[in-house]
Amino acid sequence: MTHVLPREYESDDLPPDQIQGYISVIGPETVFSGKAGVIRGSSKPYQGKKADRDEVERHLGKSGFTILAESPLGFSVSAPAGAYEDLSGGKIRISEVLTRVVPGAHRYVTRIDIVGENQPEALGLGLPRSKTLKVDGIVLEKPRYPHVHQLLVADPSVFPPSSPKFHLTVPDGIATGLHSNPLLQQGLRGDGVRVVMVDTGFYKHPFFLAQHHHLKRTLTVVPGTNPGWDPVGHGTGESANIFASAPGVEFQGIRASDNSGNLVGSFNGFVIAKSLQPKPQVISCSWGSDYPYPPTVGLDPSDEALVLEIKHAIEQGIVVIFSAGNGHFGVEPQVPGVIAAGGTIMAATGSLRASNYASGYESPWFGGVKVPTVCGLVGLLPRAQYIMLPVPSGCDLDVSESQDEPDEVGDGTTPKDGWALFSGTSAAAPQLAGVAALMLAAKPNLTPAQVAEAMVKTATDVTSGTCHPRFGNTATIGPDLATGAGLVNAEDSLKYTQKTF
């Protein structure tokens, strides 16, 4: 069977608290000879001596294993991952294996394996570390399927569903709008540029797997949260905007949400991001705070601390991109040196105007700072259902965007298909991150200021529309408070850097 999806990939999921397995006790003959079809006839040659079974049983009992059942051949057990690792000297590895579960349907199935030096290739099989312990092999339980159609809830599809609403797709619609296609056609893909995104989570959707993106294992901020999951779908979906322009980046996601998807660890997430080694080249953040506007008070002391961290990251040479806000007035996009990602909408005709979903204002706290710096592609009020993005099936966004609201119908997808129409300046920040990555791949020593200058000097001017009504600024000829310098242009940004720096 050939398939566009990879046959296997390492899962970000944590191992279960208890792993079911089987410990085979060595007999006159080994069960695990590696030769297929050699076990014929009686089981007697494979049965261990009673004394050996007793010794193994004692060892397992002292080593964290619970014995569930026994036979002359071995023991059914349950134990945490660490117990199997101690017994084998190997490491537990969780992977997702593309498996035919019913005729005509494949899905990724979680498999647990023991890997390491001296461990066999066969999935789910391990060998003991000790040469004296009478253990023939360690078998980890693999999923088994009932022969009924209970497993027809598939993984999300690689390709998005259709929708009656005009929308952009990833990667093509975004690459077209941002003028990344000419660079992609030359083989310029942002290869190897280290991009970090702090968000609600990063699920390995089949869309990303089919594109063979370089996704590092997600880091988590909040103890007890699953690195393989994204309860909201926000981080998962919006990260696709990076790859639309720069499919070759080395992507590190940092999950800063709790089990409900609240961004309770965003400060920690940013500090972790800027402290990674090797240092990231771009940090993209599609979240922010909100203050009264015009502000009646100064910055919170805790936000002054965040400002310092952001400034420090920029001083270290990291390009830091924050969403401008969707009517929000937050401190993050105002920090001097941050590339504040605003919103422009591209219609089906290709015409551009300011998105009324996106914030735009002059900073009252940081003299000379105007938000946004430059724009990405963002939809319009009320819902900005503009870009079809991959999300975990049944996550918050999959459900909410599919539902009608009083002021606008749903996105035309189903609540559990793993695709949803959304955008916001959440989409603009990673779009700019992808464009930054294209520049940094060509010229790795660009400073954050140079990246911003290139984007600003070459942006496509947007001369109509207004930003979010909270601010009410109108797009005009030249830079303005609705769209900043305009819509980022990847091709011209790169040409500018090659000519100028």
Place this chain on the structure above:
Amino acid sequence: MGHDFLEAVLKWKSGHKAEPVRAWLEQHGLSVVPIQAGLLLSGPSDSFARAFHCDVSALPRPAQLPVPPPFRDHVSLIEIPRIRFPMSRPKSY
């Protein structure tokens, strides 16, 4: 834990002694990370509640926590930041 995690920023006074404060915070179940402005604290809300003797879940955000008396010469403030929002949805009024 994944449902009640909190972060807070601790700012030092000049001439502060960091170690006794860090040790006290860690003894109360809080993680402590040095940042440019001072310390970033994090942990479950009940650890914050026990350490600072207040119902943190009832506090509006941002929220300043009471600095324990032994540390008032070293710590200028401890504040739980305002909430951060993903920027896919519009500001709600």
